[in-house]
Amino acid sequence: MEIVLLFLLAFMIIGSIIAIETKNLLSSVISVGVVGFNLSIIFLMLGAPDIAITQVVVEILILVVLIRATITTDNTSIEGPRDTFPFVSSLIFFGLFLMFAFFAVQEIPKFGEPIMKVSKEYLRTGPEKTGAANVVTAILLDFRAYDTLGEATVLFTSIIGAFVILRRKGRKGKAEVDEEKFGILEDEDIKQNFEGF
Amino acid sequence: MDRLEQEIRDTSKGMTPIVKTITRFAIGIIVIFGAYIILYGHLTPGGGFAGGVILASSYVLLTLAFGKDMALSKMGNTAASILDNSGALAFVVIGLLGFTGGYFFYNFLPKGEQFQLFSAGFIPLLNIAIGVKVTASLFAIFMALSIFGRFIYQAAEGEERESEE
Incomplete structure (x- = not known):
């Protein structure tokens, strides 16, 4: 089993390298999909069907959105040399991160030690305390409901942010009726606003 | 039924009639799943x-097969x-x-019998709330992103047409 896991991990790394290096946007998106689907297989093999389902479903949706976004743009390939400033600054930040991580990692407890201290408690008391047969859901929505609330808030905030950015026109004064439907464009709109784009 | 048949035969919007027919059968199963x-969610x-x-x-x-309308x-x-x-x-x-019952996120509903559909207190209700929220928000994001992309595409097409003229 470990050999299969290592093979899948190697496949994921190859996929991500191709996704970065290839010039064609469409093949880059498909390589990103390779990483996600391999990850879901790994989750299944490690006995985490909850996360595997979420991973595979989100991967499909994201892949469709990304392909739709890349195909509908004419410019599907990247040209020209790489900018030096982003490259150098990301290298510097990576170095800083490694430096801080070196000190931080020494403080955290060793891997797998104390083994399953919190999760043992959840597994023991979870079913009788919450009545849920699926312990993962019991932890997500009962013991750690605060975390899920934070997750929902993050999703909510990001959706609001995306709506605000993708809307073409800003909010007008109250006198002018804003009939804009959040970035949904009618054909007349496209004709009218073509020059301004 | 007639309107749907017309929608399927109409090749100006969305994909081919083959894709539309398959979508028509598959979509109910996907929604049920x-x-x-x-x-x-609290059982499986x-x-x-x-x-x-x-x-x-x-x-x-539905959007990809039948078009945005x-x-x-x-x-x-x-x-x-x-x-x-x-x-x-x-x-x-x-x-x-x-x-x-005492504190924030206290499981105030009766626990019920384990492995039953109506069990686990408020966990199914929370699941439904999250499900509705995620459905609506992800679909809205897809619409915003994809139609924004179409806009860019049509603008580029218009440019080409103008240069040809």
Whole structure:
């Protein structure tokens, strides 16, 4: 089993390298999909069907959105040399991160030690305390409901942010009726606003 | 039925009639599967988020196969906003109702018998709230992104046409 896991991990790394290096946007998106689907297989093999389902479903949706976004743009390939400033600054930040991580990692407890201290408690008391047969859901929505609330808030905030950015026109004064439907464009709109784009 | 037949034969919008016919049969199964994943989240693997993404992807399939008008007639942008907000609101309200038993997110409903559909207190309700929220928000994001992309595409096409003239 470990050999299969290592093979899948190697496949994921190859996929991500191709996704970065290839010039064609469409093949880059498909390589990103390779990483996600391999990850879901790994989750299944490690006995985490909850996360595997979420991973595979989100991967499909994201892949469709990304392909739709890349195909509908004419410019599907990247040209020209790489900018030096982003490259150098990301290298510097990576170095800083490694430096801080070196000190931080020494403080955290060793891997797998104390083994399953919190999760043992959840597994023991979870079913009788919450009545849920699926312990993962019991932890997500009962013991750690605060975390899920934070997750929902993050999703909510990001959706609001995306709506605000993708809307073409800003909010007008109250006198002018804003009939804009959040970035949904009618054909007349496209004709009218073509020059301004 | 007639309107749907016309919609399927109409080749100007969306994909070919083959894709539309298959979509027509598949979409019900996808929606049922998504609802199952949400409603049985406290018994089997899955939950509100995964089921919500499945439901959202059924709308995405509808958009890809039939074009945006069909999908928007099923769930418009206003409806998506309202569902998104009400899902988030329901989640917080259920959490606040826990104060009737003592603290935030207290499981105030009766636990019921384990392995039954109506069990585990408020966990199924929270799952439904998250499912509605995720369905609406992901579909709205897809609409915003994809139609924004179409805009760029059409603008580029227009440029080409102008240069030809």
